[in-house]
Amino acid sequence: MRLWPRREERSVVPVPEITSGATIQEWGEFWGQGGDAVALPIVTIDTALQVPAVLGAVMFLSRTLAALPLHAYRTAEGETEKADGELQMLLNEAPNPEWSSFQFRQYFWQQVFTGGRGMAWIERNGTRPVAIWPLDPTKTTxxxxxxxKIYRFDGRDYPARDIIDVPFALKPNQVDAYGPIYTCRQAIGLAIAMNNFASGFFAGGGVPPLALEGPLPTGPEALKRAYADIRRAIDLARKTGQSFFGMPPGHTLKAVGTDPDKGQMGDARLFQIQEIARGYNLPPVFLQDLSKGTFSNTEQQDLQLVKHNIGQWARAFEDELNLKLFGQRRRSRRVKHNLDGLQRGDFKSRIDGLARAIQTAQLTPDEARGIEDRAAYPDGVGARPLVQGATVPLGSQPLLPTPSTGNEGDDQAVTEA
Structure with missing residues (x-):
């Protein structure tokens, strides 16, 4: 597998020879308005993570997926139950003696959402998994x-059945993978360029590049002295907080370049947040972009996150674990995330959901209490499923007592007569 280098190598672009018969495109390239004559900043994983939107996307997705409860299940005689023991410990508590489950999975997903691939090695005792160790994708071929497929890491070969491998997107050769940072490097590079320009602009006191107009002294030394005098006057005015400074008679300063406001600097930087969010298929609200957020569509973006992003990546990880841990034909055991863990911070929605599950006999009271890490009711009171008393099978007649009229004696007398 060829991983794109930390520092991208760029070839030197030759300047075209401009003649009287040059095309518009050639003239544009000569003046830096087209082609590759003007290159954006070099984008690597390290420089990309300095863009707040990229850092926010990577951290949000990796931590959200790492925080999801991950359980093992066993199916026997048509009934599925949650499995406990060593496998559950590897998945949801500690995959090895050095890593917690959250740390391991966060590191795994960080590699997916930066370089484009997460990898881990399954250590076995015979056929039984005893540990899961993360691998550095940049050092794995x-x-x-x-x-x-044969994976090589640290001078050792591993068969594909022992490697958990989740790519961001596979290339046509089914070996190499596309990474989101390298694939979206143009958009990220533009965000870096705008950040650099804004930093330089405000670091210079908000003073744009200036051009001195007026009668200039002759000779290179005299010109340098004039430049130094002007530079000294500007610096002195900035340090003393003065709003003006003296200029030589007949000279003026004129701004060079485009005003950031006229160049729509603020709008462009906001648009780059949305571009980066598109690269990760992430609703912009989760990158703190509420420019177009309303009460209703923000809630819908929360639902979109689970259905069209988190749920898909969770399924990719589940299928890889099921294949590598249990093999191709073992169907009695499986691994699955509990996406209800995303509601951990929403107490009202969580309790309302558990209450409805109890009322419709989908959960027993003890099972609902177990989800909240609470002890079961004593004497097995909460072990039986419950259902609302008004809910009966279609076509059945409820057993209702016959209403009493108070004339039972008269009816008996009529019958005897």
């Missing part, structure tokens, strides 16, 4: 031998 992949090759095919007789059609089979």
């Amino acid at each position: 992949i090759r095919r031998e007789a059609g089979r």
Whole structure:
């Protein structure tokens, strides 16, 4: 597997020779208005993470997926139950003696959402998994031998059945992977360029590049002295907080370049947040962009996050774990995330959902209390499923007592007569 380098190598672009018969495109390239004559800042993982929107997307997705409860289940005689023991410990508590489950999964997903690939090695005792160790994708190579994938890390070869491998997106050769940072490097590079320009602008006291107009002294030394005098006057005015400074008679200063406001600097930087959010298929509200957020569509973006992003990545991780931990044909055991864990901070919605599940016999009271890490009711009171008393099978007649009229004696007398 070829991983794109930390520092991208760029070739030197030759300047075209301009003649009287040059095309408009050639003239544009000569003046830096087209082609590759003007290059954006070099984008690496380290420089990309200095963009707040990229850092926010990577941290949000990796931490959200790492915080999801991950459980093992076993199916026996048509009934599925949550499995406990060593496998549950590896998945939801500690995959090895050095990493917690949250740390391991956060690191795993950070590699997916930066370089484009997360990898881990399954350590086995015979066929039984005993530990899961994260691998550094930048130091792992992949090759095919007789059609089979072989992973090489730290001088050792591993078969594909022992490697958990989740790519951001596979390339056509089914070995290399696309990474979101490298694939979206133009958008990220533009965000870096605007950040650099804004930093330089405000670091200079908000003074744009200036041009001195007027009769200039002759000779290079005299010109340098004049420049130094002007520079000294500007610096002195800035340090003393003065709003003006003296100029030589007949000279003026004129701004050079485009005013950031006229260049729509603020709007462009906001648009780059939305561009980066598109690269991660992430609703902009989760990158703190509420410029177009309303009460209703913000709530819908919360639902969109689970259905069209978190749920898909959770399924990719589940399928990889099920294949590598249990094999291709073992269908009695499986691993699954509990997406209800996303409601952990929403107490009202969580309690309302548990109450409705109890009332419709989908959960027993003890099972609902277990979800909240509370002890079961004593004497098995909460072990039986409950259902609302008004809910009966279609077509059945409720057993209602016959209403009493108070004339039972008269009816008996009529019958005897």
